[in-house]
Amino acid sequence: xxxxxxxxxxxxxxxxxxxxxxxxxxxxxxxxxxxxxxxxxxxxxxxxxxxxxxxxxxxxxxxxxxxxxxxxxxxxxxxxxxxxxxxxxxxxxxxxxxxxxxxxxxxxxxxxxxxxxxxxxxxxxxxxxxxxxxxxxxxxxxxxxxxxxxxxxxxxxxxxxxxxxxxxxxxxxxxxxxxxxxxxxxxxxxxxxxxxxxxxxxxxxxxxxxxxxxxxxxxxxxxxxxxxxxxxxxxxxxxxxxxxxxxxxxxxxxxxxxxxxxxxxxxxxxxxxxxxxxxxxxxxxxxxxxxxxxxxxxxxxxxxxxxxxxxxxxxxxxxxxxxxxxxxxxxxxxxxxxxxxxxxxxxxxxxxxxxxxxxxxxxxxxxxxxxxxxxxxxxxxxxxxxxxxxxxxxxxxxxxxxxxxxxxxxxxxxxxxxxxxxxxxxxxxxxxxxxxxxxxxxxxxxxxxxxxxxxxxxxxxxxxxxxxxxx
Amino acid sequence: xxxxxxxxxxxxxxxxxxxxxxxxxxxxxxxxxxxxxxxxxxxxxxxxxxxxxxxxxxxxxxxxxxxxxxxxxxxxxxxxxxxxxxxxxxxxxxxxxxxxxxxxxxxxxxxxxxxxxxxxxxxxxxxxxxxxxxxxxxxxxxxxxxxxxxxxxxxxxxxxxxxxxxxxxxxxxxxxxxxxxxxxxxxxxxxxxxxxxxxxxxxxxxxxxxxxxxxxxxxxxxxxxxxxxxxxxxxxxxxxxxxxxxxxxxxxxxxxxxxxxxxxxxxxxxxxxxxxxxxxxxxxxxxxxxxxxxxxxxxxxxxxxxxxxxxxxxxxxxxxxxxxxxxxxxxxxxxxxxxxxxxxxxxxxxxxxxxxxxxxxxxxxxxxxxxxxxxxxxxxxxxxxxxxxxxxxxxxxxxxxxxxxxxxxxxxxxxxxxxxxxxxxxxxxxxxxxxxxxxxxxxxxxxxxxxxxxxxxxxxxxxxxxxxxxxxxxxxxxxxxxxxxx
Numbered sequence: 001x002x003x004x005x006x007x008x009x010x011x012x013x014x015x016x017x018x019x020x021x022x023x024x025x026x027x028x029x030x031x032x033x034x035x036x037x038x039x040x041x042x043x044x045x046x047x048x049x050x051x052x053x054x055x056x057x058x059x060x061x062x063x064x065x066x067x068x069x070x071x072x073x074x075x076x077x078x079x080x081x082x083x084x085x086x087x088x089x090x091x092x093x094x095x096x097x098x099x100x101x102x103x104x105x106x107x108x109x110x111x112x113x114x115x116x117x118x119x120x121x122x123x124x125x126x127x128x129x130x131x132x133x134x135x136x137x138x139x140x141x142x143x144x145x146x147x148x149x150x151x152x153x154x155x156x157x158x159x160x161x162x163x164x165x166x167x168x169x170x171x172x173x174x175x176x177x178x179x180x181x182x183x184x185x186x187x188x189x190x191x192x193x194x195x196x197x198x199x200x201x202x203x204x205x206x207x208x209x210x211x212x213x214x215x216x217x218x219x220x221x222x223x224x225x226x227x228x229x230x231x232x233x234x235x236x237x238x239x240x241x242x243x244x245x246x247x248x249x250x251x252x253x254x255x256x257x258x259x260x261x262x263x264x265x266x267x268x269x270x271x272x273x274x275x276x277x278x279x280x281x282x283x284x285x286x287x288x289x290x291x292x293x294x295x296x297x298x299x300x301x302x303x304x305x306x307x308x309x310x311x312x313x314x315x316x317x318x319x320x321x322x323x324x325x326x327x328x329x330x331x332x333x334x335x336x337x338x339x340x341x342x343x344x345x346x347x348x349x350x351x352x353x354x355x356x357x358x359x360x361x362x363x364x365x366x367x368x369x370x371x372x373x374x375x376x377x378x379x380x381x382x383x384x385x386x387x388x389x390x391x392x393x394x395x396x397x398x399x400x401x402x403x404x405x406x407x408x409x410x411x412x413x414x415x416x417x418x419x420x421x422x423x424x425x426x427x428x429x430x431x432x433x434x435x436x437x438x439x440x441x442x443x444x445x446x447x448x449x450x451x452x453x454x455x456x457x458x459x460x461x462x463x464x465x466x467x468x469x470x471x
Numbered sequence: 472x473x474x475x476x477x478x479x480x481x482x483x484x485x486x487x488x489x490x491x492x493x494x495x496x497x498x499x500x501x502x503x504x505x506x507x508x509x510x511x512x513x514x515x516x517x518x519x520x521x522x523x524x525x526x527x528x529x530x531x532x533x534x535x536x537x538x539x540x541x542x543x544x545x546x547x548x549x550x551x552x553x554x555x556x557x558x559x560x561x562x563x564x565x566x567x568x569x570x571x572x573x574x575x576x577x578x579x580x581x582x583x584x585x586x587x588x589x590x591x592x593x594x595x596x597x598x599x600x601x602x603x604x605x606x607x608x609x610x611x612x613x614x615x616x617x618x619x620x621x622x623x624x625x626x627x628x629x630x631x632x633x634x635x636x637x638x639x640x641x642x643x644x645x646x647x648x649x650x651x652x653x654x655x656x657x658x659x660x661x662x663x664x665x666x667x668x669x670x671x672x673x674x675x676x677x678x679x680x681x682x683x684x685x686x687x688x689x690x691x692x693x694x695x696x697x698x699x700x701x702x703x704x705x706x707x708x709x710x711x712x713x714x715x716x717x718x719x720x721x722x723x724x725x726x727x728x729x730x731x732x733x734x735x736x737x738x739x740x741x742x743x744x745x746x747x748x749x750x751x752x753x754x755x756x757x758x759x760x761x762x763x764x765x766x767x768x769x770x771x772x773x774x775x776x777x778x779x780x781x782x783x784x785x786x787x788x789x790x791x792x793x794x795x796x797x798x799x800x801x802x803x804x805x806x807x808x809x810x811x812x813x814x815x816x817x818x819x820x821x822x823x824x825x826x827x828x829x830x831x832x833x834x835x836x837x838x839x840x841x842x843x844x845x846x847x848x849x850x851x852x853x854x855x856x857x858x859x860x861x862x863x864x865x866x867x868x869x870x871x872x873x874x875x876x877x878x879x880x881x882x883x884x885x886x887x888x889x890x891x892x893x894x895x896x897x898x899x900x901x902x903x904x905x906x907x908x909x910x911x912x913x914x915x916x917x918x919x920x921x922x923x924x925x926x927x928x929x930x931x932x933x934x935x936x937x938x939x940x941x942x943x944x945x946x947x948x949x950x951x952x953x954x955x956x957x
Contacts, residue, residue, distance in 0.1 A: 039568070044568060044570070044796075045550070045568070045671040045796075046550040046572060046670055048668050048703060048704050048706075050703065078786050080789060082792065084794055088790050089789025089790045090789060263834055263835050265833035267782060267786070267842060270676035270783055271675050273705055
């Protein structure tokens, strides 16, 4: 039978603040076990938490970027549960007064996936099982997190993936997290149930915990929807439980149920005062937000006339977009700048991380200087590409590679003479062109380029050659 | 009369006695009396003597702070770097924190000489100090009776002159009630006036550190030394009290409006009631205006207190699982079993009772009926106190409805013992300051305490009234014979 997927995603994102949420310890990833800790984040008796104001600010940023309403009055709660990685036996989180509520993410289709809430909380430590022993590393304990809870508005595996990807892009763009799923700085829990089309009631849902890549989100939704459909088709009922997605087998299996009841006994943390957020502060943060990737994408396509694919590649990374816009501001043309970034600069960058970091050795202005030479046809695009590559490798400006004397334009007369020379020197190629082997014209291009040191305008040369060779 | 802190400070500065000599006198007295009184549970004599030597050096150099070289004691729930801090619980056996509580850090800088950590009810839960895993301290006034609690060891040490002063903590009366039972002065400051950083939490929204001393003036000196905002405690407040609260002590009570709420006197032992009334009459005779006021929500204070304190405690005490520090059960086959056995063996009955009570009131389905309702009534109690302080400068009340219980008093159920906190808990719920000063003895010769309650951050008026009463009432209670004799 056909079912409709009803899916919501809870996402935990580690914030990129320098220090932890309640103490001054570093949030740096890795480090020898238990070296990024202090009495506070290991929950030593008598210690007290001090709320890091940067965490509140970052969460507000996230809320504003996701179109949320910011609750100016908020407080922290204690979520009580016992587990060795949680040194206080409670997690300081937010229960009934989250910092942000009622936002959305818009998918490419125009459909909006609602954001129910965003709250701040502390991460737990990590258990390491080795040689039959269990060791605890509290380095991650107290690292600030935001939990972003979506409405159950997602109705396909593709939408689930797109939602998570857009969320990741947005968080990276506003600079509050690196959202590296494989390192755990972004983790998704997928809630999923099925229902018959048109049925207003929800089915029984399961929760797939801790999915650590975008493609696994998509696969896990498909696998879980199939699993539930099989159960329903066989006349069974889905059991509400916590599941795990296994990448190796592409299957979803129930997790060992360690908690038999989920009574966290939430109550307001008496150690942390209720806090009020100044409306002016919220407006200040709103004003500081960069243009978000989807707004940029639309602007690049609609206003700058870039093809969708190119626009997407550039707008996806904040630093790339800034570099691109910087070059435009220096007078570079949209088309050449975009093509040189995507064609030449990106060819030096293999991974998403490298594009994210975009550590190029030249400035946007230096890049623009090169693009403008191409724009003005003082060099052809091939020279522009090879020169850019040299600039990227050396970090030196364009003048180092193209001297002013090289830029003297080749007159139309000179070019026409060169074309004649090229035709005379390559009679067989000329015949081939006449016989329809169009590629043979490259032989003449090669001749002209060699003679001019690559400076000839290749389009003009082509037009001339065709005229001279005739039909 | 026994020398107070300021007299000792003068002697130290005049070289009549050195800090080392003074410390040795206290060490001798502790060695003689503590085996009986059990006021101290951890002794730190080596550190005390070293600190005394340094204090003598500071005194020689001049400009030493008032508490320099004065031997003192800390309740065993105040963290001391590298020294045992066990809350008198088996579960914290061997626990030595690796940081100092803010109050101890402050006192250490001022040249304080720490003689040891004092006995208390396990995790400060109790009114007799008998829930201590080290056994109860005895009341120096009469060793057949309890010291009160939970800061029983701190009160006994000061009473028996085994320390010049001590710090205790007060969540529902734990400084004032033992002060009352032992016949010493105990000040519970405004919530937030003293940093809680390093005080092992019981009920976080109620806990407050304060001094136990032999005089009101000493209480003011010690309070001056430990108060102040702390960036490590968000609930602390950097209130501007001026340079010293000892300055307000010389004023009389003329024109002061003293509130007397009949709710504080319901069910009070008649002997105690009449002593408090005598004290009120003395204040009135000296120009104070007595205002008879009502605090109807007071009768709800006790259940509100036990719900909120236990709820917070159930969460605060979750961390004692045997994994990182303290006691761990001997044999286990899984982490779950280790935690369960460690807690079953490590906590005493009263602590378990309060953890269960607190867990219950926070559980889903009961939260609204208990915890949430208690928070609403707490607000109402606060409003009533605010209203009363519109027309009164201070309130006067008994500290406890009874004098010290006999040791191992089996006649009382836990609830009957809880009821003895009736006069002190409203003060913690409202977060206001209060002091207990001795105002006489009962027929058995056991001390009676009078409580003076002020508005938030108005310790000045509380101390002023207490000091005036202390000076004008004269010797209301016989001096304790023994101790360091200085």
